[in-house]
Amino acid sequence: MKSSTWTRARRMGVLSASALVMGLSLSSTASSQSVPDPDETAQGDVALTIYNNNLVLVEDVRQLNIASGDSRIEFPDVSAMIRPQTLSFFAPDTTIVEQNFDYDLLTPTKLMEKAIGQTVTLLRTNPATGVETRERAKVLSTAGGVVIQIGDRIEVLRDDGLPVRVIFDGVPPNLRARPTLSVNLDSTRAGVRPVSLRYLSSGMSWSADYVALYNERENTIDMQGWVTLNNNTGTTFYNTDTVLVAGNPSGRGVRGFGSRGMTRAGTESADRERLGDFYLYPISGRTTVANAQTKQVSFLDAQAVPARKVYEIAAGWRQNDDQPRNVTSSIAFSSSRDQGLGDALPAGTVRFYQRDSQGSPQFIGENSLGHTPMGSQLSLATGDAFDIFVQTEVESRETITGSEWERSARYRVIEDGEVVRTVEVERPKTYYRTTMRYTLTNAKNEPVNVELTQTGLNRSWWANDYRITSEDIPGEQLNADRRKWIVPVPAEGERVIRVTYETRY
DSSP states (O other): OOOOOEEOOOTTSSSOSEEOOOOBEEEEEEESSOOOOGGGOOOOEEEEEEOSSSOEEEEEEEEEEEOSEEEEEEEESOOTTBOGGGOEEEBTTEEEEEEEEEOOBOOHHHHHHHTTTSEEEEEEEOTTTOOEEEEEEEEEEOTTSEEEEETTEEEEEOOSSOOEEEEOSSOOTTOBSSOEEEEEEEESSOEEEEEEEEEEESSEEEEEEEEEEEETTTTEEEEEEEEEEEEOSSSOEEEEEEEEEESOOSSTTOOOOTTTTEEEOOOBOOSSOEETTEEEEEBSSOEEEOTTEEEEEEEEEEEEEEEEEEEEEEEOTTOOOSSOEEEEEEEEEEOOTTTSOOSOBOSEEEEEEEEOTTSOEEEEEEEEEOOBOBTOEEEEEEEEEEEEEEEEEEEEEEEEOHHHHHHTGGGOOOSTTSOOOOOOOOOOOOEEEEEEEEEEEEOSSSOEEEEEEEOOOOOOGGGOOOEEEEESSOOEEOSSSOEEEEEEEOTTEEEEEEEEEEEOO
């Protein structure tokens, strides 16, 4: 696994000045538009802290000349999706009196809307002769189309491809070419000084994407991890110091990722810097995050991680399948330091590949992964197995007497060895003996093991005293509701197992 020592000072004061962590190396960018010229921006020294779901903390430090006393300063090139109520402003010897965010951007539609009641010039070109004519027109409405008045007649500007241009006398003062924040200040002195803006914005997020190459012969995977960063804030951030936060801080627009794919939570601490209960994934070096851009950054590269293929399927209580069902094919591995990836894994999508007979990697499936601490056991489904099926049927079901029920008392399942509730309601003493038949087939030319799980055993508090009186192969009781069997199925063959339950339901 790649690692590097990354040291930096975060001006915000919420992160430590230096730490030994795994850095992110810039790998590739993909954008539908070219990156704007950084000389055109009014931004200063920018730092971004980007969270998993549509949230970014922006700090922008600019060197500005502030007059003594009351003054008004504009800050263009802030995020177009800024949350103004989250703004924090600081400048030495200066206090903020009022702030305004002008988010009406200069567009043809906005120009026309602001021109309602005003007079504009229409420039028409005769397509046959090329002769241009000019007319003054008053804009009456833009609802559903542009309605204008020329002299005594009313017209609608049609979008029919004819060469007509609208010339405005000027730009309305409340339209901005770029998102602009303006503040009224009160300063005790004049002069140039650093001005720090800090605010939250929506419109920027990141997720992890993993590429795993599975080697079935060696039972290993090679895994690469990529950060996919999306900027839809309407603003390009230039030459930024960027750190990504893996975790779910509470707040609007942030949702949990759960524990998808995790079969056992890990107990190992990753060698990463933390911010509270979250892990940090810094991008080493400064980078420009352009608007409407998707950027990918590498953060994980691990080879020959132990892994295994798992075939598994679950059956409901008294499930009768009309036809066989495909078992699920999964890849199981660990994120532990000694036997696995050796890192905390941020939530994302894992895409699995496997080499064909020609040695070319082919896609075999994908699944999502929740935030996963180091040392966790994972099992990610890649799809349905083509050749392996299970058909679950109720082979027999009959009522049994109370004395027959008592004869199987040695199979009772007692939870915590104590009675947790008493109900003074007479219930009929009816008991049942149910035999489930599970038919497993394998069309592969090699034997396989299928993890078969019976669910729905813990029906309710009064009926949890069920017994398993017979099973063809030993099972493992996972919890009060589930029991699992690992069933060997021969190559190009069939295996039938039966399990008999005695229950009060």
